[in-house]
Amino acid sequence: MFTRQLHNADPSKVTKIPDPRVPNYRMGDYGYGKQGVRVFQLKKDGPVHSVTEFKVNSHMRLRTHKEYYEADNADIIGSDVQENTIYVHAQRHGLRTPEEFALTLTQYFLETYEQVEESNLIVEELAWDRFGEQEHQGYYKGKQHNHAFMRNSNGTHGCEVVRTRQGPPLLIGTFYGLRVVKTARAPFTGYVKGDMFSEGDMDDRILCTDINARWQYSKVVDIDFKTHWLKVRDLILQSFAGDPEKGVIITSVQYAAYVAERAVLDAIPEICSISISLPNYKHFPFDFSRFPPIEPKANVIIANPADTPLGLGYAQLDRLEKILQSFAGDPEKGVIITSVQYAAYVAERAVLDAMPEICSISISFPNYRHFPFDFSRFPPIEPKANVIIVNPAETPLGLGYAQLDRLEK
Missing domain, CATH: 3.10.270.10 (Urate Oxidase;)
Structure with missing residues (x-):
């Protein structure tokens, strides 16, 4: 697992659409998606139940790059849409194998959204064993429980699927x-x-x-x-x-x-x-x-x-000034950031514009949701002035990333 170069490392990930304002740059890798969506399926056959659980990461690459180049989100399929589609797909088709789930869901994304150029799913099965299935002694030896399960630790079954419109x-x-x-x-x-x-x-x-x-x-x-x-x-x-x-x-x-x-x-x-x-x-x-x-x-x-x-032993040294300035903007007025994809692209342009000795840069920004907490389910609460209570969520995780290369003259 030797380290690979960023610049011109994988031609299959390179965008075919350059930014017309900076023709000497090129995005070498890009995409966005949702991380860590867990789906649990309970199937009841009378008193005997069975359970299946998957963890799903969904990434997409769009046909245009308006979200990067123009701060235009018109083509973005929200990461919450991807998350909810995962649950709907599970309800419609069930959870059988990670491979079947990933193959059918990537096909659905391409058939449903014409702006999607590539769909990438990583699916892992979080396996459960029925009580009595693995016991060789004790109370449950020779007895299989109808509805009690324990986590399987015999290795994880998973898959990765990349589906494009070609091949x-x-x-x-x-x-x-x-x-x-x-x-x-x-x-x-x-x-x-x-x-x-x-x-x-x-x-x-x-x-x-x-x-x-x-x-x-x-x-x-x-x-x-x-x-x-x-x-x-x-x-x-x-x-x-x-x-x-x-x-x-x-x-x-x-x-x-x-x-x-x-x-x-x-x-x-x-x-x-x-x-x-x-x-x-x-x-x-x-x-x-x-x-x-x-x-x-x-x-x-x-x-x-x-x-x-x-x-x-290893080290990495980053110059943070340009990246942080692109994200935060003016100390008083700030700067408008329409998506993590746009934030990544703007920061990469700032670095390449300012530092000619850097030929390629890749930035990944996870999106940790901080939605206002829903108090509607509770008796009325007098809100405090200028105070918002939010519910931070590290998973499921939205993700946006890009790689920008300096093209040879």
Whole structure:
């Protein structure tokens, strides 16, 4: 996951409509949407209930750029419209798989709004297990509760769909959030040490990681997405763990990722690309040498799990003056900001106009709603003069962003 340049980084995201007032600039990435919309479906089959929950992020890119260039919101479909459409779509079609929901909803957005050039949905299933479904002991062993559920922690099933008016949609399947540990057949030897090493070769070790996988489908029709997702999950876990009795040798997380990716592509021809990321959480045996002698228990190793400290170093230095001035305007009169998209574009223009040594800038502005609180449901309250009580909401989240590039002369 190396850092990629902003300038001319992804031609597919570049706008085809420049601002005629500044022909030497170009937006390299742009869009807006709604983040973190959670939809919960309760289905009642007599006394037996079932539940499904999705978390949805919806982004759009419009055909024109009036909201950026001209401070004109005429083409914007409000992020609240996107949010409410998500709930209406769930009511009409139900929640089955993230892939089906995202594919049908992106199609709806393009069919309903002619100004939408591209619709992008990220959908994650927040899975629930019925009481008794996972219990191997205790009261609920062998009993499945009719209407009580617990959060599933066996990894998250999700997808990303990008649909444009040209060609088939892009569908990415995702699987993340499952922590696994392997306590044997995980050596780490033969690596470069030099003068600075401190750990040394390990003929065997405790290998702990989180599964993070993304894969792209070459087609989106005639696929049982639930079955495919479970198969990808099973192949990745099987590659990591191996035979139930003998296991399999894993020499590094790099090798583990590559072996799993090969297994998926070999087994599922509908998948054309897969990316897997595996962090390495150290589990070193605890050092008891500082303490009085302790008689160790046979066949027992006490380890010190460490998510952190994690070797990491980075920095980013921003010049804030131009961006803040574009957002706030004159100290007394201020400036009119019609949307977060317009705010981003104006700030980017201000920076590029003032600093020729900067060739590209990208700004993202989330929109945290602060609506006046609705007191109409309560007995009349005498309002205080010049005081407004609002209800801040960080989610669901409106979002606007843009990238502006300086074009070569």
